[in-house]
Amino acid sequence: MKHTLDAKRLLCPMPVIRTQDRIKSLSPGDVLEVVCTDPGALNDVPAWCRINGHKVLDTKTVDDEVFIMIEVRDDGEQA
Amino acid sequence: MSKQRKAVALISGGLDSLLAAKVMLEQGVHVEGINFFTGFCVEGHTHAIRKKDKAKPKRNNALWSAEQLGIKLHIIDVIEEYKDVLLNPKHGYGQNMNPCLDCKGFMVKKAVEWIKENDFDFIITGEVIGQRPMSQRKETMPIVQRESGAGDLLLRPLCAKNLPETLPEREGWVDREKLLDFSGRTRKPQMALAEQYGFKEYASPAGGCCFLTDKNYSDKLVDMWQHRSSRDYELDDIMMLKVGRHIRPNDNFKMIVGREQGENKFMEGYRKIYPYIHCSSHKGPLVLLDGELNDSDVELAARIAARFGQGRDADEVEMSVTYPDGKNTVLKVKPMPADEISEAWYV
Ligand code: SF4
Numbered sequence A: 001m002k003h004t005l006d007a008k009r010l011l012c013p014m015p016v017i018r019t020q021d022r023i024k025s026l027s028p029g030d031v032l033e034v035v036c037t038d039p040g041a042l043n044d045v046p047a048w049c050r051i052n053g054h055k056v057l058d059t060k061t062v063d064d065e066v067f068i069m070i071e072v073r074d075d076g077e078q079a
Numbered sequence B: 001m002s003k004q005r006k007a008v009a010l011i012s013g014g015l016d017s018l019l020a021a022k023v024m025l026e027q028g029v030h031v032e033g034i035n036f037f038t039g040f041c042v043e044g045h046t047h048a049i050r051k052k053d054k055a056k057p058k059r060n061n062a063l064w065s066a067e068q069l070g071i072k073l074h075i076i077d078v079i080e081e082y083k084d085v086l087l088n089p090k091h092g093y094g095q096n097m098n099p100c101l102d103c104k105g106f107m108v109k110k111a112v113e114w115i116k117e118n119d120f121d122f123i124i125t126g127e128v129i130g131q132r133p134m135s136q137r138k139e140t141m142p143i144v145q146r147e148s149g150a151g152d153l154l155l156r157p158l159c160a161k162n163l164p165e166t167l168p169e170r171e172g173w174v175d176r177e178k179l180l181d182f183s184g185r186t187r188k189p190q191m192a193l194a195e196q197y198g199f200k201e202y203a204s205p206a207g208g209c210c211f212l213t214d215k216n217y218s219d220k221l222v223d224m225w226q227h228r229s230s231r232d233y234e235l236d237d238i239m240m241l242k243v244g245r246h247i248r249p250n251d252n253f254k255m256i257v258g259r260e261q262g263e264n265k266f267m268e269g270y271r272k273i274y275p276y277i278h279c280s281s282h283k284g285p286l287v288l289l290d291g292e293l294n295d296s297d298v299e300l301a302a303r304i305a306a307r308f309g310q311g312r313d314a315d316e317v318e319m320s321v322t323y324p325d326g327k328n329t330v331l332k333v334k335p336m337p338a339d340e341i342s343e344a345w346y347v
Helices: A012-025 A039-054 B015-026 B044-051 B061-069 B079-087 B100-118 B140-148 B188-199 B215-228 B235-241 B261-268 B293-309
Strands: A002-006 A031-036 A055-062 A065-071 B005-011 B030-037 B073-077 B122-123 B245-250 B253-257 B278-281 B287-291 B317-322 B330-332
Touching: A002 A012, A012 A031, A012 A039, A012 B073, A031 A039, A039 A055, A039 A065, A039 B061, B005 B015, B005 B100, B015 B030, B015 B061, B015 B122, B015 B188, B030 B061, B030 B100, B061 B073, B073 B100, B073 B293, B079 B100, B100 B122, B215 B245, B245 B293, B253 B293, B261 B317, B278 B293, B287 B293, B293 B317, B293 B330
Parallel strands: A002 A031, B005 B030, B005 B122, B030 B073
Antiparallel strands: A031 A065, A055 A065, B245 B253, B253 B287, B278 B287, B278 B317, B317 B330
């Protein structure tokens, strides 16, 4: 399933927190596209994914908007 | 083999919490990190706002620490609950508006809740006796333990040998002999340990982990409270205190003047909340207005705003004023001469 998270206008670390909380409700294999306007998210969201075991499939920036595509993995967020 | 014990580490993004977690990992403890976002944390977003910082790598130091350690990090939004800590600190404020001791107690208390929910065994922090004048003294260590409800589930690996034994030590989950005995303001032992573990480029914030230790920021916060009927605040309010020049020409309103393109861009997001002014005849910054303004206030604000644009030396400029409901008026004004802008207006 593909899901979208609108994290526009939020400043880091809020996009990370929203991503983390959203992923908790998703299942392994789901894809989440996070849309942000804080360019810092381009570093922070992938860093959070690496740490917590999810996979970043793609990132791009279009007109000041940052898109981060994440595949939810199994070993994320078990704690 | 005995059961692997699990500890949650309070990760601020600074060196001490990084080292404390590492010391536990070295003892074979399973460690995960927890980081609290109060709204005041010094993080990448201010770099994101200000364009001049764009060359610097933007990173969230708590995430960076977790990645160095190879542990998971849980970032928790405590913006709402933190209001009470900031507004009513039992132990008062530090040098600025930083309620460090209450803040520590609050964060450890949240960690206690977290370990219960997630079935972890104990909590670690990077506190060091004597490191900070307000919150990290020999007398304050038991206060944090007591008020947070953590009791002897709270272990401070960097100075544990100077403190009474905690449950993880008594039970043999960790080896007390291999814990440390740091104390005082010196940073040398931390730096040596960082070197030993091969940590480089760690963050070393001078004052503390949040904006509340910053004098300029605290001044703006106090000014905001003094000019409102209540000290309550929203995330947007405290974000705005990080952006722009703040000018208060009258008690009833304040102007926020974008200092460069990055800030103007960020402030554009607030045009639906605050009335704003920009110069329509020349280039100039975006200016947000916070407060209740009458017509003469708006004209005064327009003249001041004109001072910060390229039309500052013109006889007359056109200033466009737009309200959150979309209503717009254009004022023709003479930019205020520099010497009429009182120093005292700057918050
Ligand atoms: S510096 Fe800020 S975040 Fe750190 S303990 Fe003090 S009040 Fe809390």
